[in-house]
Amino acid sequence: xxxWRRQEGGDRAAGGGVKVVDLRVRYGGFTxxxxxxxxIAEGEVLGLVGxxxxxxxxxxxxxxxxxxxxxxxRGGARTQMVFQDPYxxxxxxxxxxxxxxxxxxxxxxxxxxxxxxxxxxxxxxxAADLVGRYPRELSGGQRQRVALARALGARPGLLIxxxxxxxxxxxxxxxxxxxxxxxxxxxxxAVLFVSHDLAVVRYVCDRVAVLREGRIVECGTVDQVTGSPxxxxxxxxxxxxxRLK
Amino acid sequence: xxxxxxxxxxxxxxxLTLVLAVLGPWVWGAEAARFDPMHTLEGHSSAHWLGTDDGxxxxxxxxxxxxxxxxxxxxxxxxxxxxxxxTLGALPSVLGERAARFVTxxxxxxxxxxxxxxxxxxxxxxxxxxxGAVVGIGVASAPGLARxxxxxxxxxxxxxYVAAARMLGTGRVRVLTRHILPNIAxxxxxxxxxxxxxxxxxxxxxxxxxxxxxxxxYDWGRLLHDALPRVYVDPEVIAGPALAVAVxxxxxxxxxxxxxxxxxxxxxxxxxxxxxxxxxxxxxxxGLSSASEAVxxxxxxxxxxxxxxxxxxxxxxxxxGEVVGIVGxxxxxxxxxxxxxGGLVPYPxxxxxxxxxxxxxxxELSRKELGTRLAMVFQDPLxxxxxALRVGTQLAExxxxxxxxxxxxxxxxxxxxxxxxxxxAERVSSFPHELSGGMRQRAVIxxxxxxxxxxxxxxxxxxALDTTVQRKVLDLLGEVVRDTGAGAVLISHDIAVVSSRxxxxxxxxxxxxxxxxxADRLRKARHPYTRALVxxxxxxxxxxxxPLASIPGAQPVPSAVGEGCAFAxxxxxxxxxxLRETPALVGGVACHHPSGEGAVGASKEGSRxxxxxxxxxxxxx
Numbered sequence: 001x002x003x004w005r006r007q008e009g010g011d012r013a014a015g016g017g018v019k020v021v022d023l024r025v026r027y028g029g030f031t032x033x034x035x036x037x038x039x040i041a042e043g044e045v046l047g048l049v050g051x052x053x054x055x056x057x058x059x060x061x062x063x064x065x066x067x068x069x070x071x072x073x074r075g076g077a078r079t080q081m082v083f084q085d086p087y088x089x090x091x092x093x094x095x096x097x098x099x100x101x102x103x104x105x106x107x108x109x110x111x112x113x114x115x116x117x118x119x120x121x122x123x124x125x126x127a128a129d130l131v132g133r134y135p136r137e138l139s140g141g142q143r144q145r146v147a148l149a150r151a152l153g154a155r156p157g158l159l160i161x162x163x164x165x166x167x168x169x170x171x172x173x174x175x176x177x178x179x180x181x182x183x184x185x186x187x188x189x190a191v192l193f194v195s196h197d198l199a200v201v202r203y204v205c206d207r208v209a210v211l212r213e214g215r216i217v218e219c220g221t222v223d224q225v226t227g228s229p230x231x232x233x234x235x236x237x238x239x240x241x242x243r244l245k
Numbered sequence: 246x247x248x249x250x251x252x253x254x255x256x257x258x259x260x261l262t263l264v265l266a267v268l269g270p271w272v273w274g275a276e277a278a279r280f281d282p283m284h285t286l287e288g289h290s291s292a293h294w295l296g297t298d299d300g301x302x303x304x305x306x307x308x309x310x311x312x313x314x315x316x317x318x319x320x321x322x323x324x325x326x327x328x329x330x331x332t333l334g335a336l337p338s339v340l341g342e343r344a345a346r347f348v349t350x351x352x353x354x355x356x357x358x359x360x361x362x363x364x365x366x367x368x369x370x371x372x373x374x375x376x377g378a379v380v381g382i383g384v385a386s387a388p389g390l391a392r393x394x395x396x397x398x399x400x401x402x403x404x405x406y407v408a409a410a411r412m413l414g415t416g417r418v419r420v421l422t423r424h425i426l427p428n429i430a431x432x433x434x435x436x437x438x439x440x441x442x443x444x445x446x447x448x449x450x451x452x453x454x455x456x457x458x459x460x461x462x463y464d465w466g467r468l469l470h471d472a473l474p475r476v477y478v479d480p481e482v483i484a485g486p487a488l489a490v491a492v493x494x495x496x497x498x499x500x501x502x503x504x505x506x507x508x509x510x511x512x513x514x515x516x517x518x519x520x521x522x523x524x525x526x527x528x529x530x531x532g533l534s535s536a537s538e539a540v541x542x543x544x545x546x547x548x549x550x551x552x553x554x555x556x557x558x559x560x561x562x563x564x565x566g567e568v569v570g571i572v573g574x575x576x577x578x579x580x581x582x583x584x585x586x587g588g589l590v591p592y593p594x595x596x597x598x599x600x601x602x603x604x605x606x607x608x609e610l611s612r613k614e615l616g617t618r619l620a621m622v623f624q625d626p627l628x629x630x631x632x633a634l635r636v637g638t639q640l641a642e643x644x645x646x647x648x649x650x651x652x653x654x655x656x657x658x659x660x661x662x663x664x665x666x667x668x669x670a671e672r673v674s675s676f677p678h679e680l681s682g683g684m685r686q687r688a689v690i691x692x693x694x695x696x697x698x699x700x701x702x703x704x705x706x707x708x709a710l711d712t713t714v715q716r717k718v719l720d721l722l723g724e725v726v727r728d729t730g731a732g733a734v735l736i737s738h739d740i741a742v743v744s745s746r747x748x749x750x751x752x753x754x755x756x757x758x759x760x761x762x763x764a765d766r767l768r769k770a771r772h773p774y775t776r777a778l779v780x781x782x783x784x785x786x787x788x789x790x791x792p793l794a795s796i797p798g799a800q801p802v803p804s805a806v807g808e809g810c811a812f813a814x815x816x817x818x819x820x821x822x823x824l825r826e827t828p829a830l831v832g833g834v835a836c837h838h839p840s841g842e843g844a845v846g847a848s849k850e851g852s853r854x855x856x857x858x859x860x861x862x863x864x865x866x
Contacts, residue, residue: 081408089404
């Protein structure tokens with residue numbers, strides 16, 4: 001397992017946003033991502049849509065430094081990722097306060113840490129007094145907010161959201177999606193929003209890239225892609241979105 | 246917590262051993278060391294129940310006095326083994342890739358060496374005597390613990406929170422101490438407890454072989470060693486130390502293993518034991534048989550698990566050719582309702598109420614009738630198919646077992662049904678893993694069609710599938726219902742899926758049906774929960790300039806559902822009546838303040854931070 005290698009790539013000074021050129025991810029002989037290029041500006045949410053096996057999660061994991069890749073990644077300093085499963089992404093033995101301050105480094109005093117934990121929790125719409133709780137005491141939606149807060153603690157130049165609402169119940173999904181949009185607006189966050197659900201992507205994202213078999217088949221603004229799709233595959237995906245009668 | 250006899254027995258033996266370990270040398274120490282040249286090498290007598298040794302010392306007193314040293318040495322050896330093993334097993338987590346692989350390989354190689362051989366080798370290297378034996382047993386128990394540590398650590402390392410920690414720049418050692426070790430500590434401690442029993446046996450073995458404790462010290466193994474030559478003359482002289490080793494060894498092993506079992510057991514849900522008195526099976530009440538066209542009639546279905554009631558008085562009917570949807574969030578009881586309809590509620594769940602399939606109570610149907618009249622489709626087609634059997638063989642089984650067909654007829658029918666569900670005929674000899682997810686689900690539906698199903702129950706049949714595949718599988722379900730005239734229950738968390746495929750929709754919340762509504766009237770639903778649910782799901786027409794609606798709070802867990810409306814604390818319309826009285830399902834809605842037709846759209850009120858109120862505008866109705 002090569003979880004460790006982290007390619008910082010390019011100029012760290014660029015702050016937010018990322019430019020990806022010809023990204024490739026291989027697992028043994030299998031090419032999961034086959035030459036993907038895109039750009040995400042500061043304060044922009046790019047949706048990455050595709051079906052299972054399209055390579056969308058591999059793109060996210062590569063940018064987060066969790067899988068080795070080839071290609072050029074400029075910017076994206078301190079890239080952070082929020083995962084699909086809110087139950088697997090928090091250490092069950094760690095209090096919420098300790099979890100969200102994990103990325104702050106060791107230079108802070110105990111009080112600064114506590115203050116920062118409270119501030120981060122409030123940023124994601126949680127009460128600051130949750131710091132003393134354990135993950136098991138929180139609902140799925142709250143945990144997903146904690147995972148977001150933890151990622152924000154590292155002041156990421158790029159945030160990767162990998163299917164962050166697909167394990168959540170419908171009634172709390174909306175709140176998490178609203179939060180992603182709010183964070184983009186208030187923090188100028190660059191977000192790569194990976195999802196299989198075009199309706200969700202349409203709601204959250206500014207631009208969308210449609211991924212199929214490791215390649216981007218269509219990329220454009222949300223209105224273009226969902227309103228007048230250019231590629232047959234995109235049309236098929238849109239057709240398949242279940243609709244309320 | 247209730248303990249098993251094995252656990253209780255182990256606890257008693259361990260307690261006895263520990264008491265003896267503390268008291269033994271004080272009470273019997275002097276007696277055990279007293280030389281008596283007049284009575285050497287004697288057998289059983291009233292003065293010496295278990296005889297005497299070559300110094301005329303009492304064997305019983307020596308056995309009891311030896312408890313402390315025996316247990317102490319075993320504990321030392323175990324501690325050494327635990328430190329060595331856990332260190333070795335945790336090492337790969339902090340090493341580079343290549344070194345980690347090397348250490349893992351060494352550990353795996355060492356587990357292949359027989360434990361006693363390793364112990365003797367280590368004891369010889371470390372030198373004969375007490376210290377040597379402790380080192381030997383400690384070293385010998387290390388590989389097993391190292392391997393366990395490695396396996397557990399590898400499991401935790403793949404968790405998302407470890408990936409998150411690495412992205413945040415947390416160092417390897419810190420990841421180990423902060424994330425990995427705390428999460429594997431519990432099973433490790435349990436294994437160490439069990440290892441104590443083995444160490445006790447191991448120490449006794451080494452001493453018996455003369456490699457362990459040397460005179461004038463003595464432990465049980467040493468006593469055995471000294472008495473062994475006399476075993477055919479005075480067998481009672483070895484009874485004391487032999488029994489002691491057995492009792493203590495078995496005690497520690499039993500306690501360790503029952504602790505491990507108790508930890509592995511899923512916890513009993515909170516609130517268990519409240520008001521449980523309903524051990525009834527699906528009863529048939531005379532005079533209730535349905536006269537209607539309903540293929541399925543469910544009346545007052547209630548499912549209990551201990552004192553928890555995840556399904557509370559659910560009633561609905563499904564007519565021939567009708568697709569009824571059940572929608573709800575996780576924990577709403579929708580899947581248990583499906584299982585109860587199939588008679589599949591897992592132990593120790595209990596079912597009360599009536600489930601009538603074509604007017605006949607479920608309990609009165611033979612397995613054959615159930616196997617051919619009812620088809621179930623679950624979320625994971627892989628678990629519904631036997632991975633070791635070819636798809637065609639599995640399908641044919643239904644026909645040979647339940648319909649009495651010959652194998653040839655059954656196979657022909659299997660091919661026909663697979664083709665009917667869009668699986669190519671040549672796939673009949675494929676194994677399940679060779680099919681894609683969508684094809685597998687088609688094969689499961691084909692399996693349901695092997696009989697002559699009057700009811701198809703599909704529980705999240707497309708949740709694991711891609712949307713394009715989902716659409717085709719749902720199309721297929723619709724076609725099957727239309728062609729066969731069977732009724733269907735389609736269960737999903739996705740209200741859009743349910744609404745697009747069903748005639749009628751039941752909305753479940755906290756174990757109850759809170760609303761029953763024609764699918765095309767979902768947008769005009771009357772229950773605040775349904776309205777909020779509909780509003781919270783973005784579709785391709787959602788206004789992007791507005792925040793999405795969401796419902797504050799969370800659905801109560803089954804054990805926390807009490808009197809009153811379960812949705813009350815998340816509902817903008819709730820008042821005292823809602824908190825006090827559980828609303829009945831009247832006119833398709835179970836709500837004290839259902840919305841009238843006029844108030845449609847009111848629940849579009851959003852909540853930007855997830856803490857706002859739902860449907861803040863007038864309550865209508």
